[in-house]
Amino acid sequence: xxxxxxxxxxxxxxxxxxxxxxxxxxxxxxxxxxxxxxxxxxxxxxxxxxxxxxxxxxxxxxxxxxxxxxxxxxxxxxxxxxxxxxxxxxxxxxxxxxxxxxxxxxxxxxxxxxxxxxxxxxxxxxxxxxxxxxxxxxxxxxxxxxxxxxxxxxxxxxxxxxxxxxxxxxxxxxxxxxxxxxxxxxxxxxxxxxxxxxxxxxxxxxxxxxxxxxxxxxxxxxxxxxxxxxxxxxxxxxxxxxxxxxxxxxxxxxxxxxxxxxxxxxxxxxxxxxxxxxxxxxxxxxxxxxxxxxxxxxxxxxxxxxxxxxxxxxxxxxxxxx
Numbered sequence: 001x002x003x004x005x006x007x008x009x010x011x012x013x014x015x016x017x018x019x020x021x022x023x024x025x026x027x028x029x030x031x032x033x034x035x036x037x038x039x040x041x042x043x044x045x046x047x048x049x050x051x052x053x054x055x056x057x058x059x060x061x062x063x064x065x066x067x068x069x070x071x072x073x074x075x076x077x078x079x080x081x082x083x084x085x086x087x088x089x090x091x092x093x094x095x096x097x098x099x100x101x102x103x104x105x106x107x108x109x110x111x112x113x114x115x116x117x118x119x120x121x122x123x124x125x126x127x128x129x130x131x132x133x134x135x136x137x138x139x140x141x142x143x144x145x146x147x148x149x150x151x152x153x154x155x156x157x158x159x160x161x162x163x164x165x166x167x168x169x170x171x172x173x174x175x176x177x178x179x180x181x182x183x184x185x186x187x188x189x190x191x192x193x194x195x196x197x198x199x200x201x202x203x204x205x206x207x208x209x210x211x212x213x214x215x216x217x218x219x220x221x222x223x224x225x226x227x228x229x230x231x232x233x234x235x236x237x238x239x240x241x242x243x244x245x246x247x248x249x250x251x252x253x254x255x256x257x258x259x260x261x262x263x264x265x266x267x268x269x270x271x272x273x274x275x276x277x278x279x280x281x282x283x284x285x286x287x288x289x290x291x292x293x294x295x296x297x298x299x300x301x302x303x304x305x306x307x308x309x310x311x312x313x314x315x316x317x318x319x320x321x322x
Contacts, residue, residue: 022056059088061160078146080134083112090119103137152184161190182206183237185246236283
């Protein structure tokens with residue numbers, strides 16, 4: 001088998017490069033949810049940081065790597081985001097003094113757009129969804145000579161995310177199965193890469209919204225599948241155009257991908273909030289949604305999931321959590 005493009009030595013390097021504010025996030029057995037879901041559930045909280053998201057790991061490692069190799073000398077970084085990735089890029093670029101232009105859809109979460117701006121990003125709102133904005137961003141980078149980076153495409157994004165697994169599996173309660181949200185693929189492939197290398201018998205399950213299943217269909221069929229639209233409240237994993245490299249990274253690492261309805265996600269968000277006092281955005285609650293929606297698969301097992309984001313507007317909190 002050829003060498004995997006996500007390199008384990010880079011994961012170890014990332015663990016020393018990523019801003020400490022994003023590392024060693026809380027992880028614990030959530031006893032009330034474990035009892036309710038009939039499994040031993042470990043939660044990894046990637047929300048207790050300045051951007052309320054795991055994306056600071058991958059973006060931090062990616063930007064630091066591009067600064068180190070000279071790719072950004074005299075250039076502007078260009079990216080696209082539904083919100084959390086953009087905040088992470090803006091945070092990292094601000095730390096290194098790198099100018100950043102971000103493209104987001106006209107329908108993007110207003111809170112996330114405001115935070116990207118507050119962190120110093122130049123924002124361009126265009127397109128009806130994330131992938132339309134992404135296409136515009138790529139064209140802008142080509143036209144202006146900016147350095148284009150993309151979550152799921154650049155391996156450093158996944159290698160940075162893999163540090164979550166490095167920490168999670170160093171804990172005293174090693175899980176049997178990981179339930180990981182799947183959007184562009186960096187979180188899932190990074191975690192799967194480290195987990196399978198460290199413990200080959202561990203089961204790694206991706207979780208995707210049923211209304212945005214391009215990556216699931218592409219992984220399952222072995223060919224890229226492009227649905228005409230996405231329809232989900234989980235904007236953080238609402239991908240219409242699959243990334244070939246990420247789909248390839250999933251091969252031989254991911255055991256299954258489960259689809260969840262928006263109703264499952266809302267139920268999971270409320271369970272986290274009411275039972276554990278934790279707030280998660282829809283994509284952040286996807287793992288818990290899968291455990292609730294597929295109980296037979298997880299019953300009696302040691303399960304871990306990542307609460308990967310908690311950026312909600314006040315209106316969303318009222319609608320989904322109250």
